[in-house]
Amino acid sequence: MVAAPSRRGRAAGDGADVRALADEIGSSLVRAIKEAAADDFGRVRNERALALSWYAFSLEYMEARWVQVAVKTRSETNDALCSITEAMLRRTRGRPDDELLRRALRNWAFVVPRPDVRKAPTEVRLALGWVARASRPLDDLLDPAVMRGVLQALRLKRDGTVAAAETQRRKRMTFVNAVRYAIELGQLRADPLANISWRITETVQQVDPRVVVNPVQARNLLCAVSYVGGYGRARGRRLVGLLAGMYYGGLRPAEAVAVTLPDCELPTEGWGSVVLHATRPSVGKKWTDSGQNHDLRGLKSRPPxxxxxxxxxxxxxxxxxxxxxxxxxxxxxxxxxxxxGGIVGSTTYDRAWREARELALSPGLVGSPLAARPYDLRHSALSTWLNAGVDPTEVAERAGNSVEVLMTRYAKCLYGRQALANKRIDALLDEYN
Structure with missing residues (x-):
């Protein structure tokens, strides 16, 4: 006969079972609390993402992007964000006129450090307040109809006409980078561009051969620059060497304005040289860290x-x-x-160049694309070197380009060169008549 367990033994066993059960229940409760907390956190985070407006996000994006890019890219990013923001506005009452809206966004919103809005004109404060209220949620980008509206806005200029392919490409790249940033931060749950089929016009990489001048035309244009303005102020005479550097040296405008005498070898006879190491791009003081109109930067496509x-x-x-x-x-x-004694601004030599073209070119050519901009002197320089038979690798080294870019963009005939080639072909054919 088996003896019954003692009362004391049953109590001890029951206590252990109760403690085990309590531990299990406690663990289950803790897991449930954690899962609920995680669900709540995810829900709150999603609600915050849904509540975040495009305008609020784009201000954050501009601030993060500012320190990473060159001053020209800052201006381009600002311009793209203005276009996207306007496309992301609801149709609500009180919308400012388009001119005021663009001015408020460009000059007060998408600038770092952001100006104190309290010091802005009243109409600017009201305009930005309306934008903050009318901006769609960032998550609306996942609606294909909204997304297509934004892409269409990036395709057009402010007057409603189609923008240049390069402008479309640049603005779209800004938008793509902003979307990727939002996804990276968890503020967008998916890529709104993934299922949208949208194509832009391919960017024309080649330089228009109609802009390229021959050596005679280049000399006439540079001579005409010296006659621009009065002799005493020497407005044009100060610019002859600057513009000549773009033609004879193939310098970019920002490189030419930064040339210093200690970096030059200027012998009385024969060839000289210049060592380029800096550029002075003209971009506007609100885009530079120094607050000056010209930024001091290194050479394009070169390491610091x-x-x-x-x-x-x-x-x-x-x-x-x-x-x-x-x-x-x-x-x-x-x-x-x-x-x-200051840095020569682009508006200064652009204005002088327009006046010089009217002095140097025939009426028929003044309205043509021939050397329409000072930068076309660089195009002409590189085309001249290639036409002279200089090895493309050497031309690319002098110009600061890759051989691929050089041959794609600059392998153009000089103005009138085709006519000379036609005469040679005619002469050869005549020999067999």
């Missing part, structure tokens, strides 16, 4: 501190020596400067 040595033909050496003899140099050694 990179240099490029450019040979200078004697014709250019003579013009630069003449400029130094006549006007001296700026305090920091720059060869080309305005009357106050």
């Amino acid at each position: 501190g990179g240099t490029r040595k450019v040979p200078l033909p004697h014709e250019l050496v003579s013009l630069w020596r003449e400029s130094v003899d006549t006007f001296g140099t700026a305090d920091d050694g720059r060869l080309f400067f305005n009357e106050k």
Whole structure:
């Protein structure tokens, strides 16, 4: 006969079972609480993402992007965000006129550090307040209809006409980068571009051959620049060497304005040279960290501190020596400067160039694309070197481009060169008549 367990033994066993059960229940409760908390956190986070407006997100994106990009890209990003933001506005009462809306966004919203809105004109404050209220949620981008509206806005200029392919490409890239940033931060749960079929016009990479001048035309244009403005102020004469550097040296405008005398070899005979190491792009003071109109940067497509040595033909050496003899140099050694010693702005040489074209070109050519912009002098320089039979690798090195870019964009015939080729072909054919 088996003895019954003692009362004390049953109590001890029952206690252990109760404690085990309590532990199990407690663990289950803890797991349930954690799962509920996780669900609540995810729901709250999703609600916050849904509540976040495109305008609020784009302000955050601009601030994060600002320190990562060059000053010109800052301006381009600002312009793209303005277009996207306007496309992401609901149709509600009180909308400001388009001009005020664009001015408020461009000059007060998408600038870092952001100006104190309390100091803005009343109409700007009201406009930005309306934008904050009318902006669609960021999550609305997942609606294909909204997305297509944004993409269509990036396709058009402000006057409603189709923008250049390069402008479309640049704005779309800004939008793509912003969307990726939102996904990275968990503020968008999916890629709104993934299922949208949208194509933009392919960017034309080639330089229009109609802009390229031959050496005679280039000399006439540079001579005409010296006659722009009065002789005393020498508005045009100060710019001859600067523009000549773009033609004879193939310099970019931002490189030419940054040339300093210590970096030059300007012999009395033969070829000289210049070592380029800096650029002074003209972008506007609200885009630069220094608050100046011109930023100080390194060379394009070169690592920080990179240099490029450019040979200078004697014709250019003579013009630069003449400029130094006549006007001296700026305090920091720059060869080309305005009357106050400052950096020559793009508007200054653009205006002088327009006047020079009217002096140097026939009426029929003034309205043509031939050398319509100072930058076309660089296009002409590279095309001239290629037409002279210079090895493309050497031309690319002097120009600061890759051989691929050079051959894609600059392998153009000089103005009138085709006619010479036709005569040679005619002469050959005539020999067999």
